[in-house]
Amino acid sequence: MKKLVKDTEKRNDSPNPYADSAACAVSASKIYGSGETEVRALDEIEVAFPKAQFTAIMGPSGSGKSTLMHCMAGLDTLTSGQVFIGDTDLTKLGERARTLMRRDHVGFIFQAYNLVPTLTAEENIKLPLALAGSQGDVDWIDEVIATTGLGDRLKHRPNELSGGQQQRVAVARALASRPAIIFGDEPTGNLDTNTGADLLSFMKTTVAEMGQTIVMVTHDPISASYADRVVFLVDGKIEDRLNDPTHQTIQNAIAELRT
């Protein structure tokens, strides 16, 4: 891994500006199709997600938010450029190594279908650990489970849980292996406002109190205001960044981008 870091240093010929980020993308491009039907989903993107911060990604539909998530989480590969999780260049890893990377260092929360229907809530939370065949940090997991506030529902199957509870389980699962970073693709997209707000505060708490790094895609300015930073994506490029956003500043930024 040291060697990989050196490689990037050499390539950039300068100290890595994102050296202390949890994850970053370096002139990352993703092109779907070719010729006439070519789509540039990510266009030479440069982005870094600082450690222990909650970042929201916003942008119009089709701007490449999901693509960025997938590529950064190692679910999909870039056409060119690099993606780092910590010090590891994902683009240099094979399929197997990327899977292990995901299992051990990346958490993921989807909009829906987050849980394995045959497993109980608790088993779902421990899923990445079970796949790794490890016990994990027992105290940590107990702490995570405690913060979900699910308590007596832990032995229940996903179909016996509400949508909000299911998403909490998903967050807890993402936290369980103490990943370097958690990606969420519209995790509150299927929830009503109140339940969504609960989940977002829960996520915010984990960042603030547990020092977790979270990156989340959202369409909703209110959801985005829970984050420490907002990144705006348009046509596969970062168009704007916003620190300590509020509902209002986000609205303004969006309005500005539209013009």
Added chain:
Amino acid sequence: MVLYLTLRALLERKTKFFLTAGAVAISVASVVTSFVTVDSLRSVLGDLAVDVYKDRDFIVRGALPFGEIGEETARSVPEQLLESVRKVHGVEKAEGTFSVGGVIPTDGSGESVTSQIGGPNVGLGWTVDESLSQLYLTDGVRPSGISEFAIDIISFQEYDFMLGHEYKLVTPTGPRTFTLTGIMQFGYPDNAGVGSVISVFDTSTAAEVLGYPGQFNQISVRVKPNADPDTVQNQIAQLLNDNFEVITAETATEEYNDVFAGIAQLLQNYSLVFAFMVLVVSTFIVANTFNILLDQRMRGFSLLRCIGASPRQIKKLVLVEAAVIGLSAVVVGVGLGMLGALGLRSLFSALDTSIPEGPLSLQPRTLFWAACTGIACTLISSLIPAIRASRMSPIAGLHSHHGDTTIKQHRKKKRMLLSTSLAVIGLSSTLFGLFFDFGPIAPLFDPDTDQFDTITPQMAFLGVGAILVVMAVTLLSPFVVRVLLSRLVHPITELLGFTGELARKNAVRNPQRTAATATPLTMGLALITLVAVVGDSLKVSFTEQTLGAVEADFFVTTDLFSGIPETLADDLQAENIGNVVAFGSDRIQILQDPQIHKKIHKKGADTQPAEPIGRSSAADEDTASSEPEIEVSVTVVDVSNLQAVADIGISAGDLDNFDPDSSILVYDNAAGRLGMTVGDNIEVTFLTGDTQVMNVAAIYNHRAFWNEWIIDQSLHDRVATKASDDIISVKVSDIDLAEVETAFEDVLALYPETKLEDRQEFQETTESRFGLLTTFIYVFLCFSLLIAFMGIANTLTSSILERTSEIGLLRAVGMAKEQLRKTIRWEAASIAWYGASMGVALGLIFAMVAVLAIPDDLASRLSIPIFQITAILVNTMVFTLVTVLIPSYRASRMEVFRAIADG
């Protein structure tokens, strides 16, 4: 429009189209394979039956007092009769002919010549008129005189023969040397004798060599062109007494063909059962495939209805879709099925089951069933969701999700009730069948023909019981899957860690589907276990009984249908090493009428009864229950020497009282059935028509390779139509067995196709004979297992498709490809393990019942071939793992982010 929509939909969802069409095609293929195999067997056996009596008008031959010509040998025709027949007005030509089995030539390389496809080895006499014998010389000259013979062209081509050279031939009168003078073919222009090895002699040589001095087998008659055939037949008939008959050539041909048709019919009846089993299993798989895709289909239909499609339009769409899937599946399936039949045929020949090879025969009936499986099943299976979707509100249908549902409560109760009552009825039927006394019934297993005879009421009750129990188990299966899987599979998956656990949970998430997938496997394995256990029990019992009763040190046996020439026993005896006892067998008819019984007693035991038994009455009426005449197999042996080689276990009477000319020995079961005791008199009719009153000298209770009736060799020699032995047993006085063996081998060298076996070898061949009996059944059953495996692969492929997003999730959170593959493999293994263990358990239960039901003298004890059953189980698991390689590989190849997006 609908057609366009459907075709577009089918083409876009290629995976699903190929999945469903593939499942249907495989089912169609299985059905086609089994029917084609069955029909081909039939046509091959049918081909063996040929127009052997062409160009003759009448046949004069010995009449059988009972039984059927073809299976039994009739008495021969005396030479004088030929002269009388020739003098009949209107007879153009009449010739005496011979056709006797057991003539085995040895070729130049010392190899004995036998038929490639299990046909007989026959010796013929060449009549003066070629057209009467149907023999056509293709090369050389016709044999004439005591030292010349001709051979059929096929044997000539396939073995090492040269015209003008001397060859050794084993004949019914012993080994002899002949010069090969000619090559001939049977029938013209085609060689109709295909399948037989034919050696031909001139007529007088044939009479001597084949053991019919001064006699013929038959007389072939041709009528003058201007004479009236009926008149001629009548005139010939007037020359004959009851012991002979004149029949038309057509009748003779029919009889000849009937024998083959009978064998073919029997084979077909057995294999048809399997073919239909395959049909049932196949429809299971088609229905299951559609059932799995039900949710997706329901959602699809509901979406269309939301957009505004009418229920009618949806039904039409489904019909078109089913027709497209069904038709393409039938076309592909028939092709695959033919390939399968080809494969099965080569498997049969590789396994050396002595089932003849022939062209494949595709009957219209096969196509009918193929179309039924393919199109009808597809239609029904796909119409159900369409109808359901059209009844539901479109929105409810959109959200329908059956994937993880357990069975609805009210249906559960109904099912429980139904299956419990089925189980109760089934079990009581079984118990009734087992313990109710049906009175004396004919033995259900005919040891002489190695065939199970007609279905007895007991068998019927047991069979119905077994079927009901299977149905109950099938219905109950969804309820017990969860429990059983945790009991049976949990301990194993525990060892496999998390992926194993996940696999087990996947297997039980839809118990109905798992049960339906496992059922074909359960049925197949239940039958295989049944056959294995019953076969082994029969084998062990038989071997134990045989070796217990037989004291001989050596056995001479042959695989030839025609048996061992009688001269071999004499040659062995001449070596003077020990006691040589030959066992032959014959058919006799027994008359046990009490009236006659008394009459005979008054008249005295050794006088013949006044009225001979009419030949037609005996043959036609022996099935009537009031008829006291029964046809049985009798063992022919030198009784005075019998005790030297065997302990037949005399339970009543005494062998000292045995009079070779008029005494008979009876097995105690037979005696019990017929209510006979020592001292009883019975009237015995031989195949020659001779009758003889015989006295039951003793009753015995050990059986090995002898029948339920025993008569003496000397008596049989006088009344026999057949002169061959089945087995020769030798008890040596000398201690040095090896020396004995070499001495015997010199003699045996003269008799090709005979084998000398010591006790150990004899036991092994006896056991392997049972093995051969079950091989055929195994092959068919394995075929049905193959379909079961495909069913498992199919279910998993569909399940994987259904769980695309779940698999995406698992991969996203870090499940490695091989972990995913492992999960899928173990899921399949769980299903298979469940189905297999249920099957073995059921099979064991059925087998125990069957062994209890089979009479003790056939299956005295239960023997479970543990090694064999374990091997079957292991193979089942291995095959399952192999069959899911493709689905699991495909699942692991799915791109993760796309899998998520698909949800």
